[in-house]
Amino acid sequence: MTTPVPPVSEPDPSALTCPGDQVGPCxxxxxxxxxxxxxxxxLCEWCFRSALEQWGPKVRHTSTRP
Structure with missing residues:
Protein backbone atom coordinates (compact mmCIF):
# COMPACT_ATOMS: atom_id res chain seq x y z
CA MET A 1 0.00 0.00 0.00
CA THR A 2 1.38 3.40 -0.94
CA THR A 3 1.21 6.48 1.22
CA PRO A 4 -1.00 9.29 -0.05
CA VAL A 5 0.72 12.24 -1.70
CA PRO A 6 0.79 15.23 0.67
CA PRO A 7 -0.35 18.64 -0.58
CA VAL A 8 2.13 20.57 -2.73
CA SER A 9 2.42 23.15 0.04
CA GLU A 10 4.39 20.58 2.08
CA PRO A 11 8.07 20.22 1.07
CA ASP A 12 9.73 17.01 -0.04
CA PRO A 13 11.65 15.32 2.83
CA SER A 14 14.92 16.10 1.02
CA ALA A 15 14.30 19.85 1.41
CA LEU A 16 14.16 19.47 5.18
CA THR A 17 17.67 17.98 5.43
CA CYS A 18 19.68 20.22 3.10
CA PRO A 19 21.03 23.78 3.34
CA GLY A 20 18.50 26.45 2.36
CA ASP A 21 20.56 27.61 -0.63
CA GLN A 22 20.10 24.15 -2.26
CA VAL A 23 16.29 24.22 -2.13
CA GLY A 24 14.38 24.78 -5.37
CA PRO A 25 11.08 23.85 -7.02
CA CYS A 26 10.25 20.41 -8.43
CA LEU A 43 11.83 15.94 -9.31
CA CYS A 44 10.31 15.47 -5.86
CA GLU A 45 9.86 11.97 -4.48
CA TRP A 46 6.27 11.67 -5.73
CA CYS A 47 6.87 13.04 -9.24
CA PHE A 48 9.92 10.77 -9.59
CA ARG A 49 7.79 7.79 -8.54
CA SER A 50 5.28 8.74 -11.26
CA ALA A 51 8.10 8.97 -13.83
CA LEU A 52 9.30 5.50 -12.82
CA GLU A 53 5.83 4.09 -13.41
CA GLN A 54 5.62 5.75 -16.82
CA TRP A 55 9.16 5.16 -18.09
CA GLY A 56 10.31 2.05 -16.19
CA PRO A 57 13.24 1.31 -13.87
CA LYS A 58 15.90 2.73 -16.21
CA VAL A 59 14.75 6.33 -15.68
CA ARG A 60 17.30 8.38 -13.74
CA HIS A 61 18.55 11.93 -13.47
CA THR A 62 21.69 12.69 -15.43
CA SER A 63 23.38 15.96 -14.62
CA THR A 64 24.09 18.22 -17.59
CA ARG A 65 26.22 20.57 -15.55
CA PRO A 66 29.95 20.61 -16.30
Missing part, protein backbone atom coordinates in the same frame (compact mmCIF):
# COMPACT_ATOMS: atom_id res chain seq x y z
CA UNK A 27 10.23 20.58 -12.23
CA UNK A 28 6.72 19.12 -12.35
CA UNK A 29 4.68 20.17 -9.30
CA UNK A 30 6.78 23.09 -7.95
CA UNK A 31 7.03 21.48 -4.46
CA UNK A 32 10.16 22.56 -2.53
CA UNK A 33 12.93 19.94 -2.92
CA UNK A 34 16.70 19.68 -2.68
CA UNK A 35 17.32 20.66 -6.27
CA UNK A 36 20.94 21.80 -6.15
CA UNK A 37 24.19 20.41 -4.80
CA UNK A 38 25.23 16.82 -4.16
CA UNK A 39 22.13 14.62 -3.90
CA UNK A 40 19.82 17.13 -5.55
CA UNK A 41 17.50 16.36 -8.43
CA UNK A 42 14.81 17.96 -10.61
Missing amino acids: ATCQRKIQKYGRGGGP
